[in-house]
Amino acid sequence: DIVMTQSPDSLAVSLGERATISCKSSQSLLYSSNNHNYLAWYQQKPGQPPKLLIYWASTRESGVPDRFSGSGSGTDFTLTINSLQAEDVAVYYCQQCYGLPYTFGQGTNLEIK
């Protein structure tokens, strides 16, 4: 199974500042035939189900604000939230969709400092 490891486990950032979350996979998520990385990011706010933010490592889902961005390739990925807003308080998960079983990172709890 592909192991997904996020860091940090929790993060406190001031409003208006940048938040950065790392995700590492135990094997490459790059599918060579189409040059896509099969890595997705989700946001889970309190009392709500997870919501897809980013797929293919860097493509924003429709309706997601452009302050959210994803980067990386192979085994190392980053979710960046620019100009942090109060409504961004949530747990963020990465997920590999390269192969079965699909696996998630352990989650990063983002709070306001």
Place this chain on the structure above:
Amino acid sequence: EVQLVESGGELVQPGGSLRLSCAASGFTFSTYNMGWVRRTPARGLEWVAYIKLDGSGKYYVDSVKGRFTISRDNAKNSLYLQMNSLRAEDTAVYHCVRLSGWGRFDAWGQGTLVTASS
């Protein structure tokens, strides 16, 4: 608006059975692969199973193989999860999910709580 509404979760004794249901609306159900993801405070998110759009393929995480069965009824826009021989470690909130592209979950239900405890 895409909606996924789960039902069927409850308290059950270890070794017991439950059937979860998911009612889908707001999209053409028969054109999407569908699945289940569970969530616990201790283990976070865990993919459980998915079924291809026409039911021709079913895939499971190892920990539930032989105990859980995923199925769908495209005429009723419904997804199901039959859970047998439940264990304490199956205790979780179970989310119905829609799969888009290759394995990403682009729609989630609110979830239904399954508790396996004596």
